[in-house]
Structures are given as C-alpha cells and as structure tokens.
Amino acid sequence: xxxxxxxxxxxxxxxxxxxxxxxxxxxxxxxxxxxxxxxxxxxxxxxxxxxxxxxxxxxxxxxxxxxxxxxxxxxxxxxxxxxxxxxxxxxxxxxxxxxxxxxxxxxxxxxxxxxxxxxxxxxxxxxxxxxxxxxxxxxxxxxxxxxxxxxxxxxxxxxxxxxxxxxxxxxxxxxxxxxxxxxxxxxxxxxxxxxxxxxxxxxxxxxxxxxxxxxxxxxxxxxxxxxxxxxxxxxxxxxxxxxxxxxxxxxxxxxxxxxxxxxxxxx
Amino acid sequence: xxxxxxxxxxxxxxxxxxxxxxxxxxxxxxxxxxxxxxxxxxxxxxxxxxxxxxxxxxxxxxxxxxxxxxxxxxxxxxxxxxxxxxxxxxxxxxxxxxxxxxxxxxxxxxxxxxxxxxxxxxxxxxxxxxxxxxxxxxxxxxxxxxxxxxxxxxxxxxxxxxxxxxxxxxxxxxxxxxxxxxxxxxxxxxxxxxxxxxxxxxxxxxxxxxxxxxxxxxxxxxxxxxxxxxxxxxxxxxxxxxxxxxxxxxxxxxxxxxxxxxxxxxxxxxxx
Amino acid sequence: xxxxxxxxxxxxxxxxxxxxxxxxxxxxxxxxxxxxxxxxxxxxxxxxxxxxxxxxxxxxxxxxxxxxxxxxxxxxxxxxxxxxxxxxxxxxxxxxxxxxxxxxxxxxxxxxxxxxxxxxxxxxxxxxxxxxxxxxxxxxxxxxxxxxxxxxxxxxxxxxxxxxxxxxxxxxxxxxxxxxxxxxxxxxxxxxxxxxxxxxxxxxxxxxxxxxxxxxxxxxxxxxxxxxxxxxxxxxxxxxxxxxxxxxxxxxxxxxxxxxxxxxxxxxxxx
Ligand SMILES: Nc1ncnc2c1ncn2[C@@H]1O[C@H](COP(=O)(O)OP(=O)(O)OP(=O)(O)O)[C@@H](O)[C@H]1O
Ligand SMILES: [Mg+2]
Numbered sequence: 001x002x003x004x005x006x007x008x009x010x011x012x013x014x015x016x017x018x019x020x021x022x023x024x025x026x027x028x029x030x031x032x033x034x035x036x037x038x039x040x041x042x043x044x045x046x047x048x049x050x051x052x053x054x055x056x057x058x059x060x061x062x063x064x065x066x067x068x069x070x071x072x073x074x075x076x077x078x079x080x081x082x083x084x085x086x087x088x089x090x091x092x093x094x095x096x097x098x099x100x101x102x103x104x105x106x107x108x109x110x111x112x113x114x115x116x117x118x119x120x121x122x123x124x125x126x127x128x129x130x131x132x133x134x135x136x137x138x139x140x141x142x143x144x145x146x147x148x149x150x151x152x153x154x155x156x157x158x159x160x161x162x163x164x165x166x167x168x169x170x171x172x173x174x175x176x177x178x179x180x181x182x183x184x185x186x187x188x189x190x191x192x193x194x195x196x197x198x199x200x201x202x203x204x205x206x207x208x209x210x211x212x213x214x215x216x217x218x219x220x221x222x223x224x225x226x227x228x229x230x231x232x233x234x235x236x237x238x239x240x241x242x243x244x245x246x247x248x249x250x251x252x253x254x255x256x257x258x259x260x261x262x263x264x265x266x267x
Numbered sequence: 268x269x270x271x272x273x274x275x276x277x278x279x280x281x282x283x284x285x286x287x288x289x290x291x292x293x294x295x296x297x298x299x300x301x302x303x304x305x306x307x308x309x310x311x312x313x314x315x316x317x318x319x320x321x322x323x324x325x326x327x328x329x330x331x332x333x334x335x336x337x338x339x340x341x342x343x344x345x346x347x348x349x350x351x352x353x354x355x356x357x358x359x360x361x362x363x364x365x366x367x368x369x370x371x372x373x374x375x376x377x378x379x380x381x382x383x384x385x386x387x388x389x390x391x392x393x394x395x396x397x398x399x400x401x402x403x404x405x406x407x408x409x410x411x412x413x414x415x416x417x418x419x420x421x422x423x424x425x426x427x428x429x430x431x432x433x434x435x436x437x438x439x440x441x442x443x444x445x446x447x448x449x450x451x452x453x454x455x456x457x458x459x460x461x462x463x464x465x466x467x468x469x470x471x472x473x474x475x476x477x478x479x480x481x482x483x484x485x486x487x488x489x490x491x492x493x494x495x496x497x498x499x500x501x502x503x504x505x506x507x508x509x510x511x512x513x514x515x516x517x518x519x520x521x522x523x524x525x526x527x528x529x530x531x532x533x534x535x536x537x538x539x
Numbered sequence: 540x541x542x543x544x545x546x547x548x549x550x551x552x553x554x555x556x557x558x559x560x561x562x563x564x565x566x567x568x569x570x571x572x573x574x575x576x577x578x579x580x581x582x583x584x585x586x587x588x589x590x591x592x593x594x595x596x597x598x599x600x601x602x603x604x605x606x607x608x609x610x611x612x613x614x615x616x617x618x619x620x621x622x623x624x625x626x627x628x629x630x631x632x633x634x635x636x637x638x639x640x641x642x643x644x645x646x647x648x649x650x651x652x653x654x655x656x657x658x659x660x661x662x663x664x665x666x667x668x669x670x671x672x673x674x675x676x677x678x679x680x681x682x683x684x685x686x687x688x689x690x691x692x693x694x695x696x697x698x699x700x701x702x703x704x705x706x707x708x709x710x711x712x713x714x715x716x717x718x719x720x721x722x723x724x725x726x727x728x729x730x731x732x733x734x735x736x737x738x739x740x741x742x743x744x745x746x747x748x749x750x751x752x753x754x755x756x757x758x759x760x761x762x763x764x765x766x767x768x769x770x771x772x773x774x775x776x777x778x779x780x781x782x783x784x785x786x787x788x789x790x791x792x793x794x795x796x797x798x799x800x801x802x803x804x805x806x807x808x809x810x
Binding site: 316318343345346348356359360361371372373374377422425 | 712714715717718719720721722723724725727728731732733736737739740
C-alpha cells in the first residue's frame with residue numbers, strides 16, 4: 001500500500017505563501033543586514049585597548065567599593081528613592097481621572113480625545129528627553145526628576161487603566177446602570193471593584209520602572225543615583241560604579257519581590 | 268507480550284496509586300481497563316512507558332525489562348510503545364503531517380527531525396495511515412483546525428507511525444460524543460486486529476469497554492479486583508469495582524441512546 | 540464583606556471592624572511616607588527656580604518655534620544609525636536571550652539548583668540596568684560609536700526577552716510535551732516538536748515588542764556618545780539651538796509612532 005504513497009513532503013510556508021515574495025523577503029533581509037553592518041565601523045585598536053578597562057570594570061563589579069564614595073552614593077540613593085515614591089503616588093493620582101476619561105465606554109467623545117492625546121504625548125518620548133526639557137525649565141535636581149517620572153507614569157498608567165476599564169464586564173455595568181445609578185455610582189460600584197486589583201498591580205509595576213528610570217535621568221541632571229554613577233564612570237572609578245550597580249540591582253530585586261507579595265495579598 | 272509483576276506506585280505526595288499489580292497481555296489482545304475515578308488507571312498506563320516512574324515491581328515488554336532503562340535505552344523502548352491520549356495531546360500549532368511524523372522521532376537523528384527531512388518510507392507510511400484513518404486530505408492543515416474526532420484520528424495515526432509493539436490508550440473517547448466515540452473505538456479495535464497488536468485501553472464507559480475489548484481488567488483503589496472476559500462483567504462485579512449502583516437501569520439508559528449500533532461496521536473513513 | 544450578628548438582629552457591614560482599621564492604617568502609612576519623601580526630596584530644591592519655570596518654559600518655547608525644518612537633511616544619517624542600533628541590538632539580545640530563557644524556565648532547565656539561579660541572575664542584572672547606563676559603561680570601555688550602542692541595546696534586551704520568554708515556556712501545555720516524549724523523542728527533539736511550536740507566537744511578539752522599545756531607547760543613546768540621533772541632540776543642546784532640538788523631536792516622534800504601528804501590526808499577525 002505504501003508504495004503508491006508519496007515519499008516526500010514539505011511543510012507548507014506559514015506567512016509568505018508565494019515563493020517569489022518569500023525570496024524577495026529573504027533577499028531584502030540580507031541586503032539590510034549587509035548595509036546595516038557596514039555602518040558599524042569599529043575601531044579595533046580602541047576596542048582592544050578597552051578590553052583591559054572592561055576587565056577592570058568586571059573586577060570592580062566583583063569587588064565593589066561601597067565606602068570611598070559612600071556619602072555621594074547615599075545622597076543619590078535617597079534622591080532616587082524619594083523621587084520614586086512621590087512620582088509614583090502623583091502619577092497614580094493623576095492617571096486615575098485621565099484613565100477614566102480615556103475609556104471609550106465611560107467618557108464622552110471630546111473628553112476621550114483630550115485624554116488620549118495626553119497619553120500619546122507622554123508615551124512618545126523617552127523619560128530622558130522629558131527630563132532634559134524639565135531640567136531646562138525647573139533647574140537641576142530631583143524636583144525636575146520627580147516631574148519627569150510623574151509625567152511618564154501618567155502615560156503608562158492611564159493607558160493600561162483605560163484598556164482595563166474598556167475590558168470590564170459589560171453586564172455588570174449594565175446591571176448597575178439598570179438600577180438607576182448615576183455616572184459616579186456606576187464608576188464606584190461597577191468599574192472600581194473590577195479594576196482596583198489591577199490598578200494596584202500596575203502602580204507597583206510602575207514604581208519598579210520609576211526606580212530604574214530614576215537611575216538614568218540623573219545623567220542629564222535630574223537628580224538621583226544616575227548622577228553619582230555618571231561621575232564614577234567618568235572618573236574611571238569602576239569599583240564605585242560596580243557598587244552602585246549592585247545596589248540598583250538589589251533594590252530592583254527587593255521591589256519586585258515585595259510587589260509580587262503585595263499583589264497576591266490584594267487579590 | 269507485556270508482563271507486569273507486582274507493579275506499585277506511590278506518588279511523592281503519599282498517594283498510593285497502585286499496589287502489586289500483576290498481569291500479562293499476550294500479542295493481539297485488547298484489554299479494557301476500567302475503574303472509578305482515581306483508581307489508578309492513568310497511573311498504570313503511564314508507568315508502562317515510564318511517563319510516571321514506578322516505585323516497585325517489574326514491567327517487561329518482549330523480554331526487555333522497562334523499569335531499569337535510562338536515557339537512550341529508555342527512548343528506544345518508548346518508541347516501541349504507541350500512546351493515545353484523552354485530549355488528543357496533538358501539538359496544536361504543527362501541521363497534521365508533522366504530528367503524525369513525530370511518531371518517528373525515536374528513530375531519526377535530531378538534524379533530520381529539525382529540518383523535517385524524514386525518510387521516504389516514513390513519509391509514505393504517514394500518508395497511508397492518514398488515508399486509513401480517513402484524513403487523507405487534511406495533511407497540511409494545522410492540528411488545531413480539526414474537530415475532536417479528527418484530532419483523535421491523528422493521535423491514532425501518530426501512535427501507529429511508531430510501528431509499535433504495544434498500544435497504550437488513555438481514555439480515548441472521554442472528550443467525544445457517543446457516535447464518534449464508537450467510531451474511534453472501532454478504529455482502534457480494527458488496527459489492533461490487523462497488526463495483531465496488543466493494547467491496554469483505559470476507559471470510563473463500561474458498555475464501550477465490553478463491546479470492544481477481549482478482556483477486562485477492573486481496578487479499584489490501585490488493586491486489580493476483576494480480570495476476565497467481558498461477558499463476566501455481572502452486576503456483582505461492577506458493584507465490586509464501582510460501588511453500589513442500579514446497573515440494570517444504567518444499561519437501559521445506555522442502549523436507549525445507542526441507535527447507531529446496527530449501522531454498517533465500516534464508518535472509519537466517513538470523516539467527522 | 541462579613542455579616543456581623545448582633546443582639547438586635549443581623550446588620551450588614553461593608554467590612555469588619557478589624558479590616559477597616561487595617562485599611563485606614565495602610566492609607567495613613569502611605570500618605571505619611573509620601574509626605575516624608577516629598578520633604579526629604581525637596582530639601583535642596585530652590586523654589587525660586589521652580590517659580591521661575593513658566594518664564595523659562597515660555598522662553599524655551601519661543602526659541603523652539605518655528606522648528607529648523609532645513610535641519611532635517613542632517614538627520615537622515617543619524618536616523619539610519621538609530622534604526623540600525625535598535626535592530627542589530629535587538630537581534631543580538633534575542634539570540635542570547637533564547638538559551639538564557641530555556642535555562643531559566645523551571646521545566647526546561649538542566650538543573651534547578653545551579654543553572655537556574657545563574658540564568659535568573661543574568662536576567663535581573665540585564666533588566667535592572669537601563670540601556671543608557673549600559674551605553675555609558677560601554678562608551679567608557681570600548682569607546683564611542685555605534686558598536687557601544689548596539690551592545691548596550693543588546694545587553695538590555697537579553698533580560699527583557701528572556702524573562703517574558705521563560706514565563707511563556709513555563710506556561711506551555713505539558714500534555715503536548717508528554718505526547719512527544721512518549722514517542723521516544725530525545726530532549727532536543729522534544730524542544731523542537733513540543734515546546735518551540737507552543738512558544739513561537741509569543742517569541743515573535745516579544746521580539747517585535749522589544750524592537751519597538753529599542754527604537755525609542757536608541758534615540759537617546761547618543762547623549763552619552765553611543766551614536767544615532769542622540770549625538771545630534773547633544774550637539775544642538777550644547778549650542779542651545781532649540782529650534783534644531785524641535786526638529787529632532789519631530790523626527791523622533793514620527794519614528795516612534797511608525798515603529799509602534801509596525802510592531803502592533805506584526806504582533807496582530809502572529810498572535
Ligand atoms: N502527579 C500526581 N501526583 C500525586 N498524586 C497523583 C498524581 N497523579 C495521580 N495521583 C493520585 O493517584 C491516584 C490515581 O490517579 P489516576 O490519575 O491514575 O486515576 P485514574 O484512574 O486515571 O482516574 P480518572 O479516571 O479520573 O482519570 C489518585 O489518588 C490521584 O490523586
Ligand atoms: Mg485518568
């Protein structure tokens with residue numbers, strides 16, 4: 001029986017079914033890679049010299065020096081942590097109304113458009129770019145950093161919150177509305193219970209992000225541990241830089257671990 | 268021939284799932300394994316191909332001791348045993364053909380299976396098996412685009428693609444409607460007859476078990492409480508296996524829904 | 540919600556007394572912490588500068604507009620560099636992330652005791668350190684240029700991709716794995732036939748998602764000398780050429796929106 005059966009089989013292509021376009025696609029990828037790799041001109045002697053510094057950095061990472069620059073590190077850390085807390089709280093407070101306004105099932109069209117444009121604006125730019133502008137306006141220091149992180153949090157939280165509200169169980173909203181409830185009561189009784197646990201989870205997640213970002217915006221003058229790190233690297237003090245990085249990693253771990261606990265507790 | 272001696276299994280949670288199970292299955296015999304939920308049917312079947320590690324006793328397939336095998340030798344033993352699963356367990360995002368060909372994985376080197384370059388014979392066998400189970404046209408479809416009955420047929424083809432010496436079947440019909448269940452059981456019975464293939468079929472439906480097997484083994488709380496011909500399943504025996512129940516009533520209910528019993532025997536290729 | 544039984548008959552209370560108290564304590568604690576942080580943070584803030592901000596903003600706004608439209612011609616090269624940093628960096632990151640993810644997933648790792656913790660450590664290290672910091676380090680080590688940017692993006696992407704990928708691996712349907720194992724397949728074959736098909740959509744989704752994020756991040760890497768649009772931004776900022784800065788922002792905005800669109804389309808197609 002099996003002699004009459006075909007002895008070859010090829011898996012049919014999944015995406016590009018036409019063989020011609022498939023070839024064109026592969027060729028395009030190849031050409032792109034060649035062109036892109038050509039733009040990377042590597043100065044190999046510089047890289048070779050760098051190896052020694054790279055090794056020193058790894059050494060600094062393995063044998064970090066917490067003490068020499070401890071006052072700087074401590075000041076930077078305090079700025080980073082306080083920035084993280086205040087900007088997350090401020091971000092949540094502002095993003096709740098914006099998130100509700102950006103939910104299609106709750107907000108009238110003009111409010112919806114307004115809130116959506118705030119979200120797009122906030123999400124399109126890197127924290128660092130926002131920080132540059134805000135530092136120029138508000139001067140150096142953690143206050144500009146606080147504003148940056150709060151602004152970035154608004155885009156992040158409002159967008160996800162709005163998506164959550166839009167994904168809410170429609171029947172529950174209808175049921176509450178059917179009792180003759182006002183708009184406020186609908187939000188309070190039908191929407192809030194459904195999105196509250198998620199909002200807590202998202203806020204904690206954003207806090208984690210805010211801390212990591214707070215370590216970066218210092219590079220452009222917006223306060224926090226980033227400035228200390230930048231100085232340490234500029235001075236080639238890799239053991240201090242290693243210490244700072246280890247502290248950042250440890251704090252991220254702690255924040256992640258405790259937020260997963262809090263999230264479980266809330267749900 | 269499959270031989271089990273004093274097989275027992277205790278899960279690390281402390282559940283004693285099997286106690287001193289011994290029996291032999293000669294070539295060509297279709298064994299229906301019945302018992303209440305939690306009796307240890309799945310555990311027994313999975314111990315044989317070592318998806319579950321037995322905690323004691325021995326299992327030998329054509330004089331190969333299976334319980335002590337490791338690594339490569341274990342894989343070589345597994346490829347001799349075909350297995351059919353309750354929820355089909357097809358790799359849903361692969362094509363039907365790849366699912367069937369995965370039955371050859373124990374035989375081909377990794378690079379061949381990675382490039383999907385199977386031997387011509389394997390491919391021809393897969394095509395003929397798909398034809399046999401009535402899915403000749405569907406080989407390039409993705410597995411998740413098939414109906415339940417069709418998926419189970421692919422599962423059967425995958426097991427047969429291994430050219431097995433033994434078929435293990437774990438609740439093949441639990442997710443299927445009565446008519447399809449019957450077709451699937453008949454298909455399994457037919458292929459076992461054709462190849463003189465022994466099979467252990469773990470099944471909840473006593474009527475199906477009686478109709479399609481040569482021998483029934485009843486399991487209760489991890490022990491064999493019945494072993495004999497299907498005709499021997501009297502109300503007493505069923506009570507011993509399952510506990511008190513009005514078996515006459517159950518039988519009546521069952522046959523009431525079975526209008527299809529007298530339809531022509533060959534509906535294998537009718538496509539579901 | 541509990542039902543408190545009192546002598547006068549059942550009364551319904553939203554929450555029991557103790558829970559209520561705990562809640563209030565929680566809120567109070569949060570407010571106190573925020574106020575404390577606020578005070579600590581603003582110890583050195585010079586409020587005169589903050590009060591001055593509207594004027595500053597108006598001034599900068601004045602200088603930013605109209606944008607230096609002609610400047611766009613000098614941005615094509617850096618834009619191309621930025622795209623290359625993001626794409627090549629993503630490729631490097633993804634290629635390294637794949638084995639890391641398999642070593643980190645508890646159902647595919649060769650050893651939960653020894654290998655898994657190392658893989659998780661790689662992931663958390665890579666995730667904790669922003670690509671700009673990676674770039675800062677790399678510029679100091681191997682010198683300024685595209686290579687530093689690419690490696691920085693790659694290093695940052697490893698953790699992100701590996702984390703999401705290993706979570707996907709841990710969530711696969713084990714029955715499909717068992718079925719393939721039962722045919723006598725070897726470890727590599729099980730991964731090829733049972734695991735990979737299940738995680739492939741997630742894999743493409745994650746990679747494209749990260750590419751989209753990387754486009755955004757690579758626009759600023761030049762600030763520390765790692766090439767791309769950021770170099771131009773740095774130059775314009777240091778000469779206070781705010782109208783050029785606006786032009787750069789416009790280019791960044793368009794690029795980011797376009798890449799987000801591409802990534803959304805691709806993710807739609809694979810899921
Ligand atoms: N992975 C496991 N870990 C611990 N205990 C298990 C495991 N699998 C099964 N058991 C226990 O072993 C016993 C037998 O289970 P098994 O799945 O073999 O029963 P079964 O006869 O197949 O039942 P069903 O008809 O419901 O499928 C049960 O008590 C079950 O709780
Ligand atoms: Mg079972």
